[in-house]
Amino acid sequence: MGDVSERYDIQITKDGMTATLVEKTRKEDELETENATTVEQLLEFIKEQGVVYGVQEQQVISYIEDPQTNSLPIVVAEGKPPINGEKAYLLPVQLKTEQKEQVLGNQTVDLKQVIDIPTVSEGDLVGEKIEATAGIPGMNVLGEKVEQKPGKDIQIRPGKNTRISEDGLKLFSLVDGQVSVEKKLIHVYPNYEVNGDVNMKTGNISFVGNVTIRGNVPTGFSVSAKGDIRIYGTVEGAILEAGGSIFVTAGIVAQDSGNIKAGQDLHTTFVNQANVNVGGDLHVGQAILHSRCSVGGTIFCEKGKGSIVGGQLSAAKGIHAVEIGNSMHSKTALFIGVDQTTLEKEKTLQEAVKKASDELEKLEKLLNAFAAKEKAGIALAPNERIMKLRVRNTIVQTEQTLQDAKEELEDMIENKEDNEFGTLTVKKTIFPNVSVTFGKYRRKIKSPHQYVKFALVDGEIKLLPM
Template sequence: MNSRFFLKGDLSLGELHDIFELDVSEDRLQAKLKQHQSFPEDLDVNQLKLFLEECGITYGLLEETVQRIIAEKVELPVVVAKGKSSVPGKDAYILSIFDQVTTKLDDGDKNDQEDVNLRKVLEIPSVSAGTIVGKKISATKEQSGMTVYGEEIPAKPGRDLKLRAGKNTRIASDETEIIATVDGQVSIEPKVIHVFPVYEVNGDLDLKVGNVDFIGNVNIRGSVPSGFEIKAKGDIRVHGTVESAKLYSDGSIFIQQGVVAQGNGRIEAKGDVQAGFLNQANIVAGGNVNVSKSILHSEVDAKGCVICKQGRGNIVGGMVSSGKGMEVNEVGNQMNTPTTLFLGISQHFVASEKKYKKELNEAQADLQKLGLLLKRLVDKEKNSSLTPKEKVMKLRIRNSLVETHNLLNRAKDQLIDLHDLFENQEEATIRVYKMVYPNADLHFGKYRRKITSPHEHVVFRMERSEIKFESL
């Protein structure tokens, strides 16, 4: 008698299929046993395990649960097997001096939580030449998972990071630390750290100062009135408010009070934008947008996350777009003000992808040309001495090669980030910690969901081409 088809007491597996049903989750990480009719008193643990094996369960069997089923100490349906989720490796990243300073501030300053984040970034200390301004934290190893059917679930490995020297920084010989080469103030990008000189205005920006265009960090101790323009290669820090002015930064922008722009002006950063509040503002950020109190009737476009949950934490009116996800206390208001949220890739970042592809192709072509020119000069130098003009040219070519390599690496990094953003759109969520009111319009890519009734403590996500929500 074949034990695969017949059990003790002439109870066949076919009969057990009449008694039990196995429900396996879509991700195959959980198997639940259901019961259609009473099972015989002489059914034992081995018979039930053989039935589960016949159903394909080879991993994660909960032995104790199986015994409790036979002893009738647990009600069915019940989970009888659990798989193991895969754990992706964490990407390598740079721990900056700024991260270390703000961690210390977090430990020591627990009051006035709405303003603590902006206070610490506005007061970031200057560094001297030779200071370690960043350290590489290595990628972690991925861990594969396993379904209840014994199938391996591969995990995405953590991506390594090659440290690059920024403006006025160098890489240590062990390639794990970034060191300042001049005195200045740190400006942090996701994969590179710069040290810039600081241009400081001790008060409001006015006609005596005029517009600012500076190669380093800009620190405004007061406010920025309407009509003014600030451009900075580093970060821009404003201790007061920004009216309908234009601020452009190759780093990040921090505004302690907030923005009152009346729908005019523009604030654009390649890094993060952080502010106390936004009122009728126009914001574009290559990183995150973090607002302490409120985002009111504003247009916000962030490649990263939009976070508004420290104070009132509400988004009312306007259009807010995020590439990676949103966290907010309230969406809309009791007056049902139309409020539109976009999750996914905006046209702005599709255009960015085209731009960086063009930069990458141009840098590759330039490297090839420069390499040929340098080779000719080096070959000539082997046979005869170079003229003074040729020596200068050789030095310029080498400098151009270094600069072009930096441009190439920067374009590659940006394209990798955008690729990850496109790839992980379905993982992005909108988390609402308090209330989302009617007349809020949620867009996940080409899909849309109009909120017609209030919901509390919910998270919205895309699932099988449909925007669904569940309780937090």
């Protein structure tokens, strides 16, 4: 075994998941007099170095049989990574929906994927908690167990007009209405419906529930909803703001005016010269043209033509399209990673946590003062008793505010760590004059590429085959 240890070395990565066989630096006269190493000797040497799991015997055999073709270094063992547990989450129940078809030109469009309006009755099940999973431990090449990270649990809370079952696992509607889904909350809102276009007769719309418009929203008008906004026609240079998601059937043609803002997702057929700000994902069927889009999740433009041309698009988790840019080399800027809006929201949440914590501390001191007075046998005055009840109620509300802010902040930080930079995928062609930016790294496309994926690898934007 002496000859083997003099010729070879085993390098194990810091995490213990990969072992690599390397050749030591030797003098020329040692190379001329060395004896051939057998497969058995090399496998025994690997074992003696403590590598006992995931040994790639075929790699060793191939190297011994043909060292010229299979030159060193070679990976001779790989560990099994742990499988982390899945987070608990709130799953909306599949409900009866209103589905329609509309004729655009000579083409009949099935709106099932764009307009999906879940309607519920009082007492209907609207969501249920899917429990977190424990995950599966892994093993490194040294035969040591690698602990997995268990999935994070959540406590579901009632949204607007919903109640939780006694076991804390199901959510039921308290009213007849339409469902609006957030990440950890499901609301049932009443619905305000406009049976046609928004115009001078309807005026601007602001509603605490969901809004459905069975026509167009022209330039200069605004529609605001606490829940979702669903529009069966076209949106021009209007202002739309939804606490939930926005669904636009016939597309958005904004002419560089107006603003579209959704707390959750935006689903539409096309986006042309629009300003879009979405907290969740942006789903576009045909094209995004010369628009400014800031997205907290992922941009999907993969159905139909799936074209992104011009403008500036920012997405925290990734962008997926069929084509990006065009043969005219229109300037198109893509930004992937944590955007400024997300950073600002994180700062706001941090401030909200501090404010709620400070307020809670003051309230608890005041409550303790009342308790100490009563313990000393001093009766509280009528106004003090009222104040004590108010303090208790305020403490409950402040604790809930603090918990909500902490959970949202934890999720944001966790998502930032898990998805610091996503990927850009192009199913067909990406054209010249498209710039791709991952954080502080930027790459400008100078020639067409097809069927490719862009990712940030070791501080460099790599172009990888699909």
